[in-house]
Amino acid sequence: MIKILLVDDHAVVRMGLTMLLNKNPEMEVIGEASEGNEGIKKALKLKPDVVVMDLSMPHGKDGLSATTELKKHMPNVHILILTMHDDEEYLFRAIQAGASGCILKSAPHDELMSAIEAVSLGDAYLHPSATKRLMEEYLGSMKQDSSNTYNLLSDREKEVLTLIAKGYANKEIAEQLVISVKTVETHKGKLMEKLQMKTRPELVEYAVKKGLLGYGI
Structure with a gap:
């Protein structure tokens, strides 16, 4: 409930x-x-x-x-x-x-x-309907180089980050990557630790800055 x-x-x-x-x-x-x-x-x-x-x-x-x-x-x-x-x-x-x-x-x-x-x-x-405009606005005002931290992530962690930013739930990410939900949570925890972030919205913002959703920086 x-x-x-x-x-x-x-x-x-x-x-x-x-x-x-x-x-x-x-x-x-x-x-x-x-x-x-x-x-x-x-x-x-x-x-x-x-x-x-x-x-x-x-x-x-x-x-x-x-x-x-x-x-x-x-x-x-x-x-x-x-x-x-x-x-x-x-x-x-x-x-x-x-x-x-x-x-x-x-x-x-x-x-x-x-x-x-x-x-x-x-x-x-x-x-x-507002997601694309939000991303474009954010990219226009928050351009910065985050390549060093991004390179700390493994290829799988980068995949999980991209899917999180696209709005997929852990179960959906697990299905797409053919892994368990627990493994998704483990990857999510590791990339949060590496990027020094605590919340899902922070990961979304980071992915937007990196252009992982198709909007380059």
């Missing part, structure tokens, strides 16, 4: 999402909050697996600020940013703040559920 906390300033939105998500037998909305500060307090008390956080909340703390602060108190919590802004700037800022992903409010219901499931498993989730 995925325990979910909803943080959105619109009561109607919270009510609709609660009804929708609670219909899924694998999900349960355990709490709601109308702004960031309340969301942080509820999260510390209720210990959700996933926080679905509205980006724009004019009254109280906004979604990005709340995400940054909440990750300091609960580094293992998974935060999915919910936004109406189809803009790569907001997506990149959400990742910088510590969010595991970002989804548009206009996205289909099944996509929202898939996004929640993905981040609950520790995977990153980016809205498909």
